[in-house]
Amino acid sequence: MPRAVSLIRSSSLSDVAEYAYAATAPAEARLIFLAGACPLNEDGSTAAVGDYAGQAAKAVENMRTALAESGATLDDVISTRVLVASTRRADLVTAWEVVRDAFGDHDVPSTLMGVTVLGYDDQLVEIEGVAAVLDS
Numbered sequence: 001m002p003r004a005v006s007l008i009r010s011s012s013l014s015d016v017a018e019y020a021y022a023a024t025a026p027a028e029a030r031l032i033f034l035a036g037a038c039p040l041n042e043d044g045s046t047a048a049v050g051d052y053a054g055q056a057a058k059a060v061e062n063m064r065t066a067l068a069e070s071g072a073t074l075d076d077v078i079s080t081r082v083l084v085a086s087t088r089r090a091d092l093v094t095a096w097e098v099v100r101d102a103f104g105d106h107d108v109p110s111t112l113m114g115v116t117v118l119g120y121d122d123q124l125v126e127i128e129g130v131a132a133v134l135d136s
Contacts, residue, residue, distance in 0.1 A: 004029035004132040005078045007108065018100050019107045023078045025132035032070045032131040036083070037063035038118075039125055046122040052084065052091050055125040056098035063127055072131045074103055080110045081128040085118045095125045 007020035025031070039047045039055035040062065048054025060074075067073055082099050084092045096112050118126050 002134055003075060004134045005076060005106075005108070007106070018096075019110045021109060023109050025078055026134075028134065029132040030135055031078075032067070032072055032076070032133065034063065034066055034070075034129040034131065036126040036128045037066065038120060038123060040120065046120050049122045050124075052086070052094040052124050053098050055123070056082075056095040056127075057102075059125050059127045060099060060102040063129060067131060070131070070133075071135070072133050075106045076131040076133050077103070077106070077108050077129050078132045079108055079130050082110060082112045083115050083118060083126040083128070084113065085116065085124045086114055089114075091124075099127060 004025045006024045008022040008024065009020050013021055037059040039058035041047050047058040064074060067076065080099065082096060084095045086092060092112055092114050099110070100107070118124070
């Protein structure tokens with residue numbers, strides 16, 4: 001199945017970033033705007049309390065579910081924003097590595113941000129995203 005998302009890399013920008021610098025989707029693509037994927041269990045409790053990597057993994061899992069119910073996969077994501085409740089760069093990197101690894105070669109443009117607090121008790125990670133699909 002053809003994909004709507006085209007990742008754009010620039011030889012004029014640093015190759016240190018572990019993501020493409022831009023992405024496009026054709027005009028006929030259906031855009032899917034995802035609410036922030038939170039590390040919540042089905043019963044509403046926060047998963048992996050105190051564990052940045054565990055919460056990032058649960059948030060990715062929940063993002064996959066929301067995408068599937070929208071007719072998409074991680075390969076259809078066009079951009080992400082990863083929010084981490086910490087002032088420590090190491091905590092941001094821990095969460096980012098889980099997200100990056102989940103996306104594999106589909107290294108979408110992303111923003112990684114440290115924030116003071118997130119919406120649920122004990123929540124450390126949230127992942128926002130936009131996807132684009134070509135419907136048959």
